[in-house]
Amino acid sequence: MSCNYADGLSDYQNKGILGVSEVFDDAETVERKCEQLAKLIARSKHVVVHTGAGISTSAGIPDFRGPRGVWTLERKGEKPSVNIAFDEAIPTKTHMGLKALAEAGFVKYVVSQNIDGLHLRSGLERKYLAELHGNMFVEQCLKCRRQYIRNKPAPTVGKKLTGEVCKGTKNSRACRGGNLIDNILDWEHDLPEKDLDLAFMHSAMADLNICLGSTLQIVPSGNLPLRNKRYNGSLAICNLQPTKHDKKADLIISTYVDVVIEKIAKRLGVEIPDYTMELDPTKSNPCTIEWTIPSEQVKALDRQYSKVIREMSKNRKSGSANNASVTDDMDNFLSESKKLKKEDISEADTDNTNVNVKQECGE
Numbered sequence: 490m491s492c493n494y495a496d497g498l499s500d501y502q503n504k505g506i507l508g509v510s511e512v513f514d515d516a517e518t519v520e521r522k523c524e525q526l527a528k529l530i531a532r533s534k535h536v537v538v539h540t541g542a543g544i545s546t547s548a549g550i551p552d553f554r555g556p557r558g559v560w561t562l563e564r565k566g567e568k569p570s571v572n573i574a575f576d577e578a579i580p581t582k583t584h585m586g587l588k589a590l591a592e593a594g595f596v597k598y599v600v601s602q603n604i605d606g607l608h609l610r611s612g613l614e615r616k617y618l619a620e621l622h623g624n625m626f627v628e629q630c631l632k633c634r635r636q637y638i639r640n641k642p643a644p645t646v647g648k649k650l651t652g653e654v655c656k657g658t659k660n661s662r663a664c665r666g667g668n669l670i671d672n673i674l675d676w677e678h679d680l681p682e683k684d685l686d687l688a689f690m691h692s693a694m695a696d697l698n699i700c701l702g703s704t705l706q707i708v709p710s711g712n713l714p715l716r717n718k719r720y721n722g723s724l725a726i727c728n729l730q731p732t733k734h735d736k737k738a739d740l741i742i743s744t745y746v747d748v749v750i751e752k753i754a755k756r757l758g759v760e761i762p763d764y765t766m767e768l769d770p771t772k773s774n775p776c777t778i779e780w781t782i783p784s785e786q787v788k789a790l791d792r793q794y795s796k797v798i799r800e801m802s803k804n805r806k807s808g809s810a811n812n813a814s815v816t817d818d819m820d821n822f823l824s825e826s827k828k829l830k831k832e833d834i835s836e837a838d839t840d841n842t843n844v845n846v847k848q849e850c851g852e
Contacts (some may be wrong), residue, residue, distance in 0.1 A: 498681040511729035512743040522742045523749055526725055527756035529697055529740070532593055533723075537695040539714050540601045540608070543702020543728060544583040544746050549573035550605055575625050575642040576771075579764050580611035581742070583701065586750035586761045588613040593759045598691040602703060602710045604673050609638065612768035615780055619688040621680055621710045626771050627780050630655035632667025636780040638770050643671035648678060656777065683782040692716040694801075700726045701746045705733045720801040745819035 514522065522703075530536055540669055542550070550573060569778065588611045590596040600619045601608055608618055608627035620627075625642040628651050629635065635657045643651050648670050655667040692698060698714040705711035705726075712732060714724055718737065725740040726732055727749045742749055754761050766772045 507732065512530065512731065513729070514743045519742065519744045519748065520752070521646075522740060523752040525754065526699075526740060526742065526749070527753050528721060529598070529725065530699075530753065531757060532694075533697040535597050535695045536595060536693070537598045537691045537714075538587060538596055539599060539692075539698060539700045540583075540587075540599060540603060540676060541604060541701065541703025541705075541728075544581060545578070545603060545605050545607055546702075547581045547583075547745070547747055548578040550578055550604075555563070559715065575605060578607065580607045582747040582761060583750045584608055584611040584613070585764055586754050586759075587611070589754060589761050590750075590757070590761050592619045593757070595757055595759065597695070598687070600688040600713060602707060602708065606642070606771065609780070610769045610771055611764065612770075614852065615782065616786065619684040620685055621674075621688060623671070623681075624780070625671070625673060627672050628653060628669040628671055629672045630657060630664060630667040633657055633664045634781075636672065637669070638773075638778045638780050640771055640774065641748055643673065645671045646673040647675035648672065657779070663831075673843065683784075683787050685709070686787050687782070687790060688714065690790050693720070694794060694797050695722055697723045697725065700724070700732070702728060703732065704728065704730055717816070720798070742781045 521564040539600070583748060584607045587599055587608070589612060591599065595615070598619070599608060599613065599617055600621065602622050603625045604620075604625050606624050608620070609624060609626060625646075626639050627636050628639055628643055629637075633655060635655065637655075645651055651669050651671055653669040655664040655669055659666045672681070693716040695717045698717055700714050703711070704713070714735060715734060717725065721765070723739045724734070724737060725742070726735060726738045727742040727744070727746050729743060732738075751761065770778050
């Protein structure tokens with residue numbers, strides 16, 4: 490299957506603002522801003538990275554809303570000239586860099602909108618990753634809900650039967666052959682509950698949220714990076730196009746994400762490994778590796794979240810928050826954000842703004 494999986498989705502006309510011109514910082518500005526971001530990361534205790542289609546374009550996978558994006562060209566009756574097959578694409582410097590930064594302790598969690606499986610194929614462990622829109626290399630059992638990694642991209646999109654049956658167990662008993670479906674969301678599908686819960690909690694707890702390669706137009710994923718703002722958290726955005734939340738960002742870097750990650754990793758003393766098939770779980774043969782998020786992982790973070798957020802609320806410079814509202818805030822957000830959708834925004838929402846760098850970054 491080609492990387493233009495969008496052809497398999499149901500028709501959806503409201504695809505957001507398309508084809509906005511790209512903006513590039515000059516080389517000197519990029520160096521200065523990357524130095525500032527590296528300092529922010531080094532000083533932060535809980536860094537969460539939010540990734541969009543822009544981190545995979547250097548792998549040959551077209552984005553959606555860029556000047557040559559899938560939906561931008563679709564509006565003109567055209568298709569991308571570069572459209573590599575999913576299993577031919579390999580993780581980029583950004584994918585491999587995020588894996589290295591997570592393993593080195595600089596990045597606590599990655600929240601991804603991407604379905605291309607490149608985070609998984611980089612070797613990034615499941616404990617570091619929420620996949621809000623699914624994964625082309627993962628299928629899920631309708632019966633026991635377990636997820637399994639595939640050797641090849643799923644033949645379907647939109648939570649349809651793949652033709653495979655589950656070989657897993659539940660409560661020490663065989664699943665007895667539940668049917669497997671792809672886990673790629675179509676418009677208005679419910680988001681995966683565990684992934685969304687973990688993404689919300691990590692985003693709210695983060696003292697620094699970093700957005701890479703996304704215009705942040707799809708909700709709820711596009712709004713998650715703002716969850717830490719009520720607790721005086723910082724927001725950094727790296728994207729070639731202006732984004733919906735530029736006016737709320739503390740730092741905006743307008744250049745290729747691969748460049749940013751390479752410069753950040755070098756400043757933090759982290760070596761970015763090359764992609765190797767030995768670390769790619771999709772190359773395991775036969776591939777029977779589980780990709781399920783353990784329920785205990787969610788419960789453990791929930792306990793930590795309640796404690797940390799209450800403490801952060803008390804310490805806010807703007808005043809103490811109502812502790813009882815912590816759980817309500819999470820419940821309200823999740824109840825209103827269960828489905829994948831494009832949020833109504835105006836052209837004015839994507840106006841690029843001057844970077845506002847916090848004083849602790851040295852400006």
